[in-house]
Amino acid sequence: MSAPVIAETRLSAARVLSAGTVLIRLERPENFPDPFPGQFAKLKILSAAPNLPPGLCGAGFLDRPFSFHAQTADELSFLIREAGAVSGLFKSLSPGAKIRITGPLGRAEDSLIKGRDPLILVAGGAGLAPMGMIRRENFPRVLLLYGEKTGEAQADEGYLDSLAPDRISLTEDGSGRGGKGLPTEALSRALEALTTPALVFACGPPGLLRECARLCAERPRAKCLISAETFLACGLGVCLSCSFSARDGSRRRLCVDGPVFPAELLNF
Amino acid sequence: MSLPDLKTDLGFVTLENPVMSASGTFGYGLELADFCPPEALGAVVPKGISLKPWPGNPLPRAAETAGGLLNAIGLENMGVERFLSEALPPLKARGARVGVNILGKTAEEYAELCRRLTDAPVDFIELNISCPNLHGGGGLSFGADPAAAGRLVALSREAAGKVPLVAKLPPLVSDIALLAKICEDNGCRALSLINSVPALAIDHRSGRPLLGNVTGGLSGPPVKPLALRQVFAAASAVKIPVIGLGGISTAADALEFFLAGAAAVQVGSATLADPRAPLSILEGVRDFLRERGENLEDYKKLALTAGKGRLP
Ligand SMILES: Cc1cc2nc3c(=O)[nH]c(=O)nc-3n(C[C@H](O)[C@H](O)[C@H](O)COP(=O)(O)OP(=O)(O)OC[C@H]3O[C@@H](n4cnc5c(N)ncnc54)[C@H](O)[C@@H]3O)c2cc1C
Ligand SMILES: Cc1cc2nc3c(=O)[nH]c(=O)nc-3n(C[C@H](O)[C@H](O)[C@H](O)COP(=O)(O)O)c2cc1C
Ligand code: FES
Numbered sequence A: 001m002s003a004p005v006i007a008e009t010r011l012s013a014a015r016v017l018s019a020g021t022v023l024i025r026l027e028r029p030e031n032f033p034d035p036f037p038g039q040f041a042k043l044k045i046l047s048a049a050p051n052l053p054p055g056l057c058g059a060g061f062l063d064r065p066f067s068f069h070a071q072t073a074d075e076l077s078f079l080i081r082e083a084g085a086v087s088g089l090f091k092s093l094s095p096g097a098k099i100r101i102t103g104p105l106g107r108a109e110d111s112l113i114k115g116r117d118p119l120i121l122v123a124g125g126a127g128l129a130p131m132g133m134i135r136r137e138n139f140p141r142v143l144l145l146y147g148e149k150t151g152e153a154q155a156d157e158g159y160l161d162s163l164a165p166d167r168i169s170l171t172e173d174g175s176g177r178g179g180k181g182l183p184t185e186a187l188s189r190a191l192e193a194l195t196t197p198a199l200v201f202a203c204g205p206p207g208l209l210r211e212c213a214r215l216c217a218e219r220p221r222a223k224c225l226i227s228a229e230t231f232l233a234c235g236l237g238v239c240l241s242c243s244f245s246a247r248d249g250s251r252r253r254l255c256v257d258g259p260v261f262p263a264e265l266l267n268f
Numbered sequence B: 001m002s003l004p005d006l007k008t009d010l011g012f013v014t015l016e017n018p019v020m021s022a023s024g025t026f027g028y029g030l031e032l033a034d035f036c037p038p039e040a041l042g043a044v045v046p047k048g049i050s051l052k053p054w055p056g057n058p059l060p061r062a063a064e065t066a067g068g069l070l071n072a073i074g075l076e077n078m079g080v081e082r083f084l085s086e087a088l089p090p091l092k093a094r095g096a097r098v099g100v101n102i103l104g105k106t107a108e109e110y111a112e113l114c115r116r117l118t119d120a121p122v123d124f125i126e127l128n129i130s131c132p133n134l135h136g137g138g139g140l141s142f143g144a145d146p147a148a149a150g151r152l153v154a155l156s157r158e159a160a161g162k163v164p165l166v167a168k169l170p171p172l173v174s175d176i177a178l179l180a181k182i183c184e185d186n187g188c189r190a191l192s193l194i195n196s197v198p199a200l201a202i203d204h205r206s207g208r209p210l211l212g213n214v215t216g217g218l219s220g221p222p223v224k225p226l227a228l229r230q231v232f233a234a235a236s237a238v239k240i241p242v243i244g245l246g247g248i249s250t251a252a253d254a255l256e257f258f259l260a261g262a263a264a265v266q267v268g269s270a271t272l273a274d275p276r277a278p279l280s281i282l283e284g285v286r287d288f289l290r291e292r293g294e295n296l297e298d299y300k301k302l303a304l305t306a307g308k309g310r311l312p
Helices: A087-092 A125-133 A157-163 A183-192 A206-217 B079-093 B107-117 B146-160 B176-185 B221-237 B251-259 B269-273 B277-292 B296-300
Strands: A005-018 A021-027 A040-045 A064-067 A075-081 A098-105 A119-124 A142-148 A167-171 A198-203 A222-227 A243-245 A251-253 A260-262 B019-021 B062-065 B068-071 B099-102 B124-128 B165-169 B190-193 B197-200 B215-219 B242-244 B264-267
Touching: A005 A087, A021 A087, A040 A075, A064 A075, A064 A125, A075 A087, A075 A125, A119 A125, A119 A183, A119 A206, A125 A142, A125 A157, A125 A198, A142 A157, A142 A183, A157 A167, A167 A183, A183 A198, A183 A206, A198 A206, A206 A222, B019 B277, B062 B215, B068 B221, B068 B269, B079 B099, B079 B107, B099 B107, B107 B124, B107 B146, B124 B146, B146 B165, B146 B176, B165 B176, B176 B190, B176 B221, B190 B221, B215 B221, B221 B242, B221 B251, B251 B264, B251 B277, B251 B296, B264 B277, B269 B277, B277 B296
Parallel strands: A119 A142, A119 A198, A142 A167, A198 A222, B019 B264, B099 B124, B124 B165, B165 B190, B190 B242, B242 B264
Antiparallel strands: A005 A021, A005 A098, A021 A075, A040 A064, A040 A098, A222 A260, A243 A251, B062 B068, B068 B215, B197 B215
């Protein structure tokens, strides 16, 4: 794992995946260290108002954390769901827009880089973001359980095919492709059918994470990792805005000790 | 002109330059060294420490509000013993100047902390009598009460031996000049202000406050005008130097604080957005003065407080 860098770069492309979700690609800054699964970056849109002091800039005061979605030699990509003012700006950016990137931040999760057991990815909504970093060829099987509230929010099939051909897509209201239901219901069924140990990696809203942790706790063969979220002011380990007591009694900073944690360490 | 002279004489220590990191936004001083080497700053002020480690407040501990930041960390820290054995030595080994921000629940705890620090290689102690995020005494409960602040400073002064004391003052008190004067009279060698401003943010949809602690402290660009005013008022009231902070995110901001009467500045929240901030602010101040062909001391002569006591 290399030390993070701060660089100014440009948006090379932004593609709307569904209502409220955009996949952005950034030109990879020179010497940008390889990000690993679990890691994130802080992004700040500079072109919204390049000459205004921070704070007066339309793109917020603090940079916003986003999980790495994918990387190539030339590009870094992020999957961004509109959750408020700043995340909502990305969809209207044009190629060439200036963006500051600080990263890679957080701990690389070794067991998501390569493993001997099947990997079950459970993604709710924007929880799809970190799943793009998983290299399918490094696991015997990768199954994606992907849930959205509505069909409108579902990412398109072509994109999902490239992400995880082996998958179950569900919507809460049944308005989308793949039928009605929750990804955690699909997880429950998948765990029941398990004949070998498996690794579960979950990212999404708190309810989904809690349920994944509960389901895996009932099955000793399933180990559960969770990409956790809280408000990060610095992302660099200095402000303690993300510090919490883990179940083992230790103090953890989500931004440097995580954001991926074994489920049994988290208090839901 | 060659490089301007940025030396900053605080009376008890001469700093190479006037830009420090603010407590709570620079970790224990080394975490951001790749972006901002602590020894490059005038001084660093690590996270506030208490006698015993504190766990701090529940999550969420921070939220963004228009142009700035609301936080209620609740003074989570490693405690003075670990600070002295683990955090301080590597900072001093790098040649950094260090001011130690301390906090207790009672005046006696502040004094005890000062006693533990008397023989340590620290450049000053910053008494945090202004933290808005504590329950059951401590922090702001002292800054809000001039008599209590005076007693706390006097007790700490006795305990601190040769280590100079700086009182870190809150922004919202009925008479900042009075509080400043009482701290000076009881033995502080400098003042720093402002701490974050007691504040609240609520989510109109959920009906819930954004912070686990309900209320927090506001910082960043929105508090700058308030900070400038209080620095001006405090600097007008005392002879000891005033360290100004609150919303500084550019070199221009820092220069404005010198004009309000600050002898030095601290950079807080801006570092959380961009860890290079203290260094780029320092470079910006240097560039500005070089262009004007002035040293920092020349520029400070323009301060509104140059004649002292001119606050209307
Ligand atoms: C480690 C980590 C990885 C993340 N990865 C992704 C991702 O890949 N894709 C994605 O769409 N979202 C991701 N998020 C969430 C994303 O950071 C927030 O949605 C975004 O910051 C919202 O900013 P805003 O200005 O649009 O919203 P606001 O109106 O400011 O807030 C909307 C919501 O976002 C939260 N939020 C705002 N600022 C921050 C911040 N600095 N840190 C954390 N939460 C914040 C608020 O608490 C609130 O719940 C991640 C969060 C974390 C902590
Ligand atoms: C996350 C955070 C943690 C802080 N922790 C401390 C602290 O431990 N002790 C202290 O005296 N001030 C603390 N402060 C207050 C800052 O040092 C500073 O006084 C205040 O934020 C105003 O400056 P700024 O606008 O530049 O941030 C903290 C501020 C923030 C944002
Ligand atoms: S976000 Fe600042 S320490 Fe984690």
